[in-house]
Amino acid sequence: NAGVMQNPRHLVRRRGQEARLRCSPMKGHSHVYWYRQLPEEGLKFMVYLQKENIIDESGMPKERFSAEFPKEGPSILRIQQVVRGDSAAYFCASSPSFGTGGLNTEAFFGQGTRLTVV
Amino acid sequence: DAKTTQPNSMESNEEEPVHLPCNHSTISGTDYIHWYRQLPSQGPEYVIHGLTSNVNNRMASLAIAEDRKSSTLILHRATLRDAAVYYCILRDGNFGNEKLTFGTGTRLTIIP
Numbered sequence: 144n145a146g147v148m149q150n151p152r153h154l155v156r157r158r159g160q161e162a163r164l165r166c167s168p169m170k171g172h173s174h175v176y177w178y179r180q181l182p183e184e185g186l187k188f189m190v191y192l193q194k195e196n197i198i199d200e201s202g203m204p205k206e207r208f209s210a211e212f213p214k215e216g217p218s219i220l221r222i223q224q225v226v227r228g229d230s231a232a233y234f235c236a237s238s239p240s241f242g243t244g245g246l247n248t249e250a251f252f253g254q255g256t257r258l259t260v261v
Numbered sequence: 262d263a264k265t266t267q268p269n270s271m272e273s274n275e276e277e278p279v280h281l282p283c284n285h286s287t288i289s290g291t292d293y294i295h296w297y298r299q300l301p302s303q304g305p306e307y308v309i310h311g312l313t314s315n316v317n318n319r320m321a322s323l324a325i326a327e328d329r330k331s332s333t334l335i336l337h338r339a340t341l342r343d344a345a346v347y348y349c350i351l352r353d354g355n356f357g358n359e360k361l362t363f364g365t366g367t368r369l370t371i372i373p
Contacts, residue, residue: 147304174359176360176361178363185363185364186299186305186363187363188360188362191359191360198357199357199358199360234304236304236305236361238359249295249307249310250307250361251307252297252305253304254303254304255303255304
């Protein structure tokens with residue numbers, strides 16, 4: 144069972160371009176989380192998605208950022224018109240679904256996409 | 262989100278046990294205690310989690326206080342590869358609230 148796969152591992156974009164980051168969750172996982180880590184800082188939650196649904200986007204910047212997790216295919220984090228401040232490592236995590244009652248599981252993280260805006 | 266408090270940094274000698282403390286005095290009944298670690302230039306890695314009882318796995322042990330207001334991650338025999346930032350996180354077990362909220366963690370240095 145392959146782990147969480149993120150691609151590309153490194154992405155360089157010029158200011159004003161679009162960045163598309165992909166995350167393939169572990170097989171059988173239906174929950175995906177995106178995090179951002181600025182250089183020398185901690186991990187900040189961005190968005191939590193289930194298949195075709197956004198569950199929690201409280202950490203997403205209001206403009207230029209969007210995320211989706213379609214029925215088929217990977218989850219995509221899209222950053223439009225990138226600026227230098229978007230340079231960071233973006234991590235994706237996945238976990239399996241669990242029923243009501245709070246059955247809790249761990250989350251598995253990918254190796255991240257390191258975005259550099261020049 | 263419920264908060265945790267950890268020391269900023271700790272040091273330990275190689276091949277000795279390490280006890281990483283975490284305080285979570287505002288923990289609620291549906292919060293699970295999770296520990297993750299992040300090695301340099303890598304994504305976070307799950308270590309262990311528990312609810313009320315102490316837990317053991319191949320990586321570590323988790324000791325949870327009886328009142329659940331604190332916990333301790335125990336690495337039984339530290340190696341150089343255990344040098345990382347360790348995060349203690351409370352994860353709500355209710356659907357929709359399960360995101361992991363990372364604090365600043367404890368940076369563990371292993372001395373050869």
